[in-house]
Amino acid sequence: xxxxxxxxxxxxxxxxxxxxxxxxxxxxxxxxxxxxxxxxxxxxxxxxxxxxxxxxxxxxxxxxxxxxxxxxxxxxxxxxxxxxxxxxxxxxxxxxxxxxxxxxxxxxxxxxxxxxxxxxxxxxxxxxxxxxxxxxxxxxxxxxxxxxxxxxxxxxxxxxxxxxxxxxxxxxxxxxxxxxxxxxxxxxxxxxxxxxxxxxxxxxxxxxxxxxxxxxxxxx
Ligand code: AMP
Numbered sequence: 001x002x003x004x005x006x007x008x009x010x011x012x013x014x015x016x017x018x019x020x021x022x023x024x025x026x027x028x029x030x031x032x033x034x035x036x037x038x039x040x041x042x043x044x045x046x047x048x049x050x051x052x053x054x055x056x057x058x059x060x061x062x063x064x065x066x067x068x069x070x071x072x073x074x075x076x077x078x079x080x081x082x083x084x085x086x087x088x089x090x091x092x093x094x095x096x097x098x099x100x101x102x103x104x105x106x107x108x109x110x111x112x113x114x115x116x117x118x119x120x121x122x123x124x125x126x127x128x129x130x131x132x133x134x135x136x137x138x139x140x141x142x143x144x145x146x147x148x149x150x151x152x153x154x155x156x157x158x159x160x161x162x163x164x165x166x167x168x169x170x171x172x173x174x175x176x177x178x179x180x181x182x183x184x185x186x187x188x189x190x191x192x193x194x195x196x197x198x199x200x201x202x203x204x205x206x207x208x209x210x211x212x213x214x215x216x217x218x219x220x
Contacts, residue, residue, distance in 0.1 A: 001053075004029050005037040005044055007209040008148055008202055013042065015187060015200070016145055024145050026137045028130060029204065030160065031151035032060040032103065036130070038137035046140060048133050054090055057133065058126045060103030063093035065129070098122035105153050105160065127163040134164075138171060146189075146198035147173060155203050156184045165199060172196035 008027045013020040020042035027037045034057040038046040048056030048064075058064045066089070074085045096103040099122040101111055111119035138144060153160050158181050165175040174195040183190060183201060191199040 001029050001033065001035045001037070001047075001049065002044070003206045003209045003213075004150065004204040005035075005039065005047070007205050008150055009039050009042060009044075010209075011187075011202055011205075012146060012148060012200065015202070016198070018145070024141050024143055025148055026134055026141075026144065026146075027148045027150065028134070028154050028164070029151040030057075030130070030149065030153035030157075033062070034059045034126075034130075034151065034153070036133045036137060038140055040141055046137060052090075056129075058098075058122075058129045059094045060105075061091050061094045061096045063089045063097070095122035095126055098125060105157055109157070109159055123160070123163070127160060130164045131168065134168065134173075135171070144172075144197050146200050148200045148202050150202050150204040155201055158182060158184075161190070161201075173199065175199055 005027050009020065009023060009025065012025055013023045016023070023039060023042045025039045027039060029035050033053055036048045036057065037044045050056070054062050054064070056064050071082070071085050074080055074088065075082060080088070094103065095108060099108055099111070099119045101116065101119055102108060108119040108123055112123060134147065149155065149161055161180055162175060162177065165173055172195065174192040176190055176192040179188070179190040185203050187200070187202050189198050189200055191197065
């Protein structure tokens, strides 16, 4: 997701008309794989993924943060190998594992609307983990210009954006429901007028960032 976070940092500096070195944002790349980046003075100061993409948020099929003892517990009690435990945590966990239904958030939102409690639990676990990381990253920032939503879910799901951002008003994060609802894939501020912190939807463009980086490397 580094490519996406870099693209968003550059694009948000343009949108907010700021020098990149003065940009302070939290970028939420929410898709099948999800990660947050705390971008302080234009550089990624912290990010939720680790040595592999497994760390951090609850994802489509990845568990995200867990007690490390879960791995030895699974190996000893389910009689599986470390390789299998790795497969379980990467391919069979996350919202798919909790809901036992789907890794696609559209399916889960629809199922919850029809009363599927496990789909509801999976979505609550997802949004709660994102909230937790937003709080952690705000504590690492001197000031915050904007929270940015990108990736398939961040760009398209007004429901997930609402459920993540509601309840953070005491931190200066005030979503305008009228601006949020029904908005998809546009570069737009969806915070309430006059809110301390802007909330942007910003479609990512990893291909463009790769092309720019390639051009920079070969022109040296
Ligand atoms: P990505 O990995 O960034 O391409 O995101 C893909 C994921 O975005 C899909 O698995 C869906 O769960 C989610 N997604 C795409 N469109 C929507 C939507 N309108 N509402 C909810 N989730 C969506």
